[in-house]
Amino acid sequence: MRFWGKFFGFIIGFMFGRIFGALLGLWLGHLYDKRAASGVGFREVLGQAKNRQAIFFNTTFAVMGHVAKASGQVTETDIRIATLLMDQMRLTGEARKEAQQAFREGKSADFDLRSSLQAFRVITMGRKELVQMFIEIQIQTALSDGELDPAEHAILMTIAQELGYGRAQLDELLKRWQAEFRFHQTSSGNKTSITDAYSLLGITNEASDQEVKRAYRKLMNEHHPDKLVAKGLPPEMMELANRKAQDIQAAYDRVKSERGMR
Template sequence: MRIWGKFFGVGIGFMFGKFAGALLGLVLGHWWDTRAGKLKAMRRHGSNRQAVFFNSTFAVMGHVAKASGRVTEDDIRLASLVMDQMRLDGQARKDAQQAFRDGKGADFDLKGCLRAFRILTLGRPELLKMFLEIQIQTALADGELHPREQQILQVIAKELGFNAAALNELLSRWQAEFRFRQGGGSAVQPIEEAYKVLGIAASSSDQDVKRAYRKLMNEHHPDKLVAKGLPPEMMELAKQTAQDVQKAYDRIKVERGMR
């Protein structure tokens, strides 16, 4: 229980207004103690949210990687690549590696992990979506989607509140993003890939193109995601996706002659 706001409020209030001032100081001090307590709880909750996002991401990555029967070199390479992109070293990298190993364990509680994660990220759909996208990348690390990996992705999507259609849309968009990224977004790539990165059809209107672009940029804006609970170490992942979206949009604008 916080009392220092009340203590100083009463003291200062009494000095300037005797008993009436002390009473006013008590009220103001109580307001300050309550506000300070809420701010501290919010900071602590935000820190917990970042820690849970960090650990859950790598634990579920390990679980998805093991889904095809064994962890392949591509799976390990992707996990290492993600850690490299996040510039993880020292204890942070060890924590990520341990979480990855925990996720591979036979006793790993996938649903329990996801439910705890969803509760802590309530009201932050962008974080849930980015989490699912990272797991999709893990499943597609070897270039194909194993049936067991797809089953686990369906469980992950359902536990996070995404339906089958939303999952399929994300799968299609990420596959296109991967191909687009591999080709550097150059003009020699089929323009259809750029449309798929934005999640729209080539027949979409210019207004639909702009709307899809703004929506994705807003969802993957690094600063906004960090403010909502994304661990700062994962900012580079959000930046990479935002860059892919920007390149796809620029390619479409050139193709259409849009301003």
């Protein structure tokens, strides 16, 4: 059994990035060990990881542009959401230009949504957390004006189906994202806030304390930033993962406080 790639990847990653770097190094080392017998070197493994991140990055913004155009025209709100996302990711210089170019390509009439999603599905095979985050970003774009146009819903359904999600799963993600949006708007502790805290966690107020904890742990496991980056999330999107994890934590804390849980 080969292990030197994992060993050195962990050590070097920890030196440069502490726990997150160690996890990423361990993952790259694992890929190296797995491919070493076939003569694939570390540079090729690293190149594959970077290529996966680049495809995730570009597909995200291209499909955002396509979703924004679904209702007939890209509105100021759509552009503001895309710009806000770039700001949250702290994109500057060439990276921001690439995101803007991908967004424009997605808006074009000849953009091939299905082909783009099929390529995206290949590079995220076995990484359902990345797929879910991608879909949630597209949901955020579609609901940027507070309403879901039928054409936008149709595109979201196409995205979900191409990436292996059914209608029920998409509806659940839509419900949770809407709850997350409202949770931000009503974070002063009123009744709506606690209702949306439950919805954000994907449960109801009839859930037992054990079910609340289980739902929280499941969501945190799915959205843990270090885990997502190790699976291929572009480093530029780390801040988005952090914000999602913070929202989950805030909802859980709200529910715990309401119930008097420890």
